[in-house]
Amino acid sequence: MKTSIELRLEKDLHDLTENSLYRSIPEFKHNCGMIDCATNSYLNLDTNHQIEKAANSMISTTSGNLASRLIRSGSPLFSELECEIAEWKGTESALLFNSGYAANTGIIQALARRSTVVFSDRLNHASIVDGIVLSGAKMVRYDHNNIYDLESKINDFPDSEKIIITDALFSMDGDIADLVRIARIADQTGSLLMVDEAHSSGVYGHAGNGLVHEMQLSDSVDIIVGTLSKALSGVGGYFAGSRLIRNYLINKSRSFIYSTALPESCLARNLAAVRYIRHHPRLGSELIEMAHEFRASLTEMGYNIGASVSYIIPIITGSAEKAIALSDYLAKQNIIAPAIRTPTVPVGQSRVRLSLHHGITRDELAHLQTTFEGASLWVNADS
Numbered sequence: 413m414k415t416s417i418e419l420r421l422e423k424d425l426h427d428l429t430e431n432s433l434y435r436s437i438p439e440f441k442h443n444c445g446m447i448d449c450a451t452n453s454y455l456n457l458d459t460n461h462q463i464e465k466a467a468n469s470m471i472s473t474t475s476g477n478l479a480s481r482l483i484r485s486g487s488p489l490f491s492e493l494e495c496e497i498a499e500w501k502g503t504e505s506a507l508l509f510n511s512g513y514a515a516n517t518g519i520i521q522a523l524a525r526r527s528t529v530v531f532s533d534r535l536n537h538a539s540i541v542d543g544i545v546l547s548g549a550k551m552v553r554y555d556h557n558n559i560y561d562l563e564s565k566i567n568d569f570p571d572s573e574k575i576i577i578t579d580a581l582f583s584m585d586g587d588i589a590d591l592v593r594i595a596r597i598a599d600q601t602g603s604l605l606m607v608d609e610a611h612s613s614g615v616y617g618h619a620g621n622g623l624v625h626e627m628q629l630s631d632s633v634d635i636i637v638g639t640l641s642k643a644l645s646g647v648g649g650y651f652a653g654s655r656l657i658r659n660y661l662i663n664k665s666r667s668f669i670y671s672t673a674l675p676e677s678c679l680a681r682n683l684a685a686v687r688y689i690r691h692h693p694r695l696g697s698e699l700i701e702m703a704h705e706f707r708a709s710l711t712e713m714g715y716n717i718g719a720s721v722s723y724i725i726p727i728i729t730g731s732a733e734k735a736i737a738l739s740d741y742l743a744k745q746n747i748i749a750p751a752i753r754t755p756t757v758p759v760g761q762s763r764v765r766l767s768l769h770h771g772i773t774r775d776e777l778a779h780l781q782t783t784f785e786g787a788s789l790w791v792n793a794d795s
């Protein structure tokens with residue numbers, strides 16, 4: 413007989429299916445002949461043989477794993493990679509985590525306590541929200557990229573310890589946080605400022621060092637979080653900032669302390685990818701330029717691309733059904749682009765998320781353009 417929990421799970425899954433919100437893992441497919449607009453490997457480093465070769469030449473021991481770093485450091489590449497990241501980001505230090513998710517949850521849990529107030533953009537990534545919940549701090553969500561709302565909410569807590577956290581480039585909307593004004597508010601209110609550069613690192617800034625650098629805010633941002641899993645196409649997350657905070661994280665961050673560290677094969681791959689980006693400083697700006705032209709043509713065709721200013725371009729359809737229909741239509745035209753539905757995006761704002769990457773050819777761009785022209789009438793008709 414099924415337990416009451418199993419019956420509840422069955423009902424929840426049934427409800428998700430009824431509302432076109434049921435998720436399943438897509439079958440693995442070689443994307444032979446398909447245009448991949450579902451990748452976070454924005455610079456195509458996943459297929460870069462120079463990186464593969466450089467990584468292989470760095471692996472000294474087996475590629476297997478040993479233990480959490482506080483128990484037994486398994487490779488000299490940990491500190492080499494952390495030094496490389498700190499130099500790239502222009503910070504005193506860096507600390508590796510096993511993923512961007514582990515970095516966000518581990519950093520926030522370590523730094524915030526019950527009496528801390530954390531101001532978080534309403535569209536921040538789930539790992540930031542989870543970190544705040546884990547810390548037990550008071551979470552105050554401000555309207556997306558709305559500086560007036562942030563300012564008015566922060567003024568309600570003059571005497572509290574405060575942290576402001578924002579994504580730099582929003583992963584489902586492709587817009588950029590108003591970091592200059594957020595940094596000013598952080599400075600005026602004595603708040604710690606943490607910026608998640610998961611989607612901007614590797615592409616924006618000089619040689620991909622990120623939006624914080626591009627906006628000349630290195631002195632105003634206390635914590636940069638990044639992931640090695642997007643433009644760098646590896647695995648792992650990182651903190652970049654002061655030695656003081658790094659030492660504190662080593663002592664207090666539970667996702668760092670209580671989890672076995674990455675194996676050397678991953679460290680080597682990550683290190684080779686960071687070095688490759690630093691030696692090829694034009695990759696990011698070329699992608700940004702291509703995306704700029706493509707966004708303009710989508711807007712001209714009448715698509716709602718929200719506030720996107722980047723290579724992440726949402727085609728906002730509103731209903732989940734239409735997002736799925738558009739994603740299916742694109743698949744038939746050899747274009748991979750996922751439908752994104754609630755709870756990843758707010759109810760009524762379902763979309764197809766296009767992510768452009770550096771390897772898209774002129775011919776492929778032309779095919780994308782023709783395909784979107786073909787769908788504009790039914791996608792943009794009021795439902």
Ligand SMILES: Cc1ncc(COP(=O)(O)O)c(C=O)c1O
Binds near residue numbers: 511512516537640
């Ligand atoms: C803004 C943001 N932060 C953090 C993460 C987590 O990074 P990772 O995939 O390395 O766990 C993601 C991943 O989607 C993200 O979009």
